[in-house]
Amino acid sequence: MGSSLIGLNAASAAAVIVATVIGGQTAPLSAATTENLRSTAIDYPGATSTVARGINDSGQIVGTYSCSAACTRPDTGEVSAAGGHGFLLDNGVYTRIDVPAAGASATTARGISVQGTIVGHYNVGGVTHGFTYSPADGTWVYPIDVPADRFDHPSATLRNTLVINMSPQGYLVGCFHEDSQTMTTMHGWVGRLQRDRDLDDFAVLATIHDPDTMNNGVAATGRIAGFYLSEGVSYIADENGIITTFTFDGNLFTLAWANNARGDVVGVHGDNPANTVGSPVHPRGFLRDGHGDFRDLAVPNATVTQVFGVNDARDVVGSYTDAASKTHGFVARLGNQGNR
Known part of the structure; x- marks a missing residue:
């Protein structure tokens, strides 16, 4: 990967990130346009609600669905327990994804x-662990846990590890935090699995804003997209290790959820200002292209639109809430509209 951030060893990567975020500048504002998405709804059969969270260049989509009570697929008779489950949508076929660990939920x-490996997280006994799953050969890797000594308090009872995305080179990104204290103990991380399933080339995204970072996207270029959760300020770690912070036009609360090799970043913004503790108010999706230009993304007639994934062809996935307050997943191909 040459001089990319991902090509650095753990210590170097962490040092570069620390140094560059301090000098990072918020991107200049530009006049955002709005794109009404020509979307296709994604609804896991029989589910109460569905959210699409990731898409690769082959068009394979992953996400989550929930059942308010045990729900039955009308097409296959498959029964899903009440609660949340993962899914894969491949060529129109839905497959449930549940980690087969004892006590997992x-x-x-x-x-x-791009290779079709699914990543995410699950819960056992109140603790969150990461996983990878390759449907092609049925290989699972779990649990994936950040080493205890990297936590602020290594002896904490509940040490949570979330895996959010995976690059073509096999690098994982995510966050870790203690107990339910996401605002005070959360850190973004990057690493990859060794043969013994321990994390290698591990680096914590240490910044002057720490704790509170969450790494969500990692592109083939090695660039990482994420955010400072409580502040609603997003960032990019580029291939030279430089971090740029940004917010949607008007300095609004902004959460970057994914990026691609062409430099696009997608996510969710609210009407509320950044640097206020909370979450997006009246959430809408956004695109920030490689030139720093923004675009509002909205599913027509939806009360809420959230964008969580993007591939190199600018197919985006996410969720929307309809007038009846039901949440659906969606996929849409972005138009040009002046963005490059």
Whole structure:
């Protein structure tokens, strides 16, 4: 990967990130246009709600669905327990994804690599662990856990590891935090699995804003996209290790969820200002292209639109809420509209 951030060893990567974020500048504002998405709804058969979270260049989509009570697929008779489950949508076929660990629940499929490897996290006994799954050969890797000594308090009872995405080179990104204290103990991380399934080339995204970072996207170029959760300020770590912070036009609360090799970043913004503790108010999706230009993304007639994934062809996935307050997943191909 040459001089990319991902090509650095753990210590060098962490040092570069620390140094560059301090000098990072917020991107200049530009006049955002709005694109009404020509979307296709994604609804896991029989589910109460569905969210699409990741898409690769082959068009394979992963996400989550929930059942308010045990739900039955009308097409196959498959029964899903109440709660959350992951899914894969491949060539129109839905497949449930549940980590087969003892006591596992709440499997969340977050991303899918160009090779078709699914990544995400699940819960056992109140603790969140990461996983990878390759449907082609049925190989699971779990649990994936950040080493205890990297936590702020290594002896904490509940040490949570979330895997959010995976690059073509096999690097994983995500975050870790203690107990339910996401605002005070959360850190973004990057690493990859060794043969013994321990994390290698591991680096923590240490910044002057720490704790509170979450790494969500990692492109083939090695660029990472993420955000400072409580502040609603997003960032990019580029291939030279430089970090740029940005917010949607008007300095609004902005959460970057994914990026691609052409430099696009997608995510969710609210009407509320950044640097306020909370979450996006009246959430809408956004695109930030490689030139720093923004675009509002909205599913027509939806009360809420959120964008969580993008591939190199600018296919985006996410969720929307309709007038009846039901949440659906969606996929859409972005138009040009002046963005390059």
